[in-house]
Amino acid sequence: MKVLIIADPLASFKIYKDTTFVIIRELAKRGINLFHCLSSKLSIQNHQVVACSTPFRFINENTNSWFQLSEQLLFPLYDFDAVIMRTDPPFDLQYLYSTQLLTLAEKQGAKVFNSGQAMRDYNEKLAILNFSEFTIDTIVTTESSEVEKFLEEYQDIIVKPLDGMGGMEIYRLTKNGYNNQSILESLMRYNTRTIMAQRYIPEITKGDKRLLIIDGKPIDYALARIPKSGETRANLAAGGKGIVMPLTSRELEIASTLAPRLKKNGILLAGLDIIGNYLTEVNVTSPTGFQEIMQQKDYDVAKLFVDAIFANL
Known part of the structure; x- marks a missing residue:
């Protein structure tokens, strides 16, 4: 069996905590033929979605030299038994294009986890709005004035971008905070960037x-x-x-x-x-x-x- 891992460079993995690392280790235990590529290495040739992928071996889980690469090869995605998409956010235009190529590859017979369509539909911040019965008071806006009204109502809020990860650019604003205006200007880029604001949860x-x-x-x-x-x-x-x-x-x-x-x-x-x-x-x-x-x-x-x-x- 052949499995393609679409992820950040293997050498960048922090193997003591990386989830993709233990997924790869489990696949290696089962004797799966492993391939890796960056999301930027997906392309279309002869009407097929292909990956410029690198075969690799899992050789030692206890050192940073845990993998051994071979020469790059070009394969249609449907040639792999499974394609696992594990590229980290931010969900930028390059990420969007990658998911669109993955959706096309699925139509050509590739098995992709998670599906390209799902990754597009489920923005990691906005997805909660599909389950409003479980969410706190929330607004999504590009207008700083709306955030200010929201803050006036709830006195204590959290603001964050829609495309971040790892806690980046998440701020707590309180009614009498000194830096509220400058934080909103920076985060919202003068009303050109959509953000989410939520009532603070103690x-x-x-x-x-x-x-x-x-x-x-x-x-x-x-x-x-x-x-x-x-x-x-x-x-x-x-x-x-x-x-x-x-x-x-x-x-x-x-x-x-x-x-x-x-x-x-x-x-x-x-x-x-x-x-x-x-x-x-x-x-x-x-x-x-x-x-x-x-x-x-x-x-x-x-x-x-x-x-x-x-x-x-």
Whole structure:
């Protein structure tokens, strides 16, 4: 079997925490022929979506020299048994074009996880608006005056761009904050950039939760990400600490409601972000959290995910 991993350069992986790394390791355990390419290496030739891909071997999981590359080869995507899209955001124009090529490849017979259409439809910030019963008070706008009215109403809010990741450009604004105007000007680029504003959820001081959904089912554990002292962002990339714990009844309610709908829409793997009782993001591009759960619990998330891929071929 041949599997193509579309991801950032292998040499850039932080193997002690990278989710794509343990997915690759699980595929290697099963003797799968592995190929890698950047999303920018997708193209169309002779009316076929092709990848300029590099065969590689998984050789040692304990060093940064964990892979060995071979010569690049050109294959139609339908030649692979599975294509796993794991390129990190931001979801910029290049990312958009990649998903469009993946959708065309699917029409030509390729099996792509997650589907190109799903990654386009489920902006990781906007997707929560499909599940309003689980969301906090929210607006989406390019007008700073609307954000100011929202702040006047709720006194304490969070603002963030629609295309960020890892806690980048997420700010807390309070009614009497000194830098509100300059933050909004910078974030909204003088009313030319769409952002999301949400009522502040005080429970963030206890952390947010990452819930993983695989093949239409929530897994048994959530990754609680506890923010640093004085920080409102719980993201691990922003210095948060990860603690694995069972799902609460509310978290299970949210995950169980979303799971079948996500699967129906071509999303094999999703990461839900929850603060308190509220859904704050639906991550579908390259959800993380596998390693933290696998390291703290005897629960092999990578195996579950690879099993799900093979079950859907």
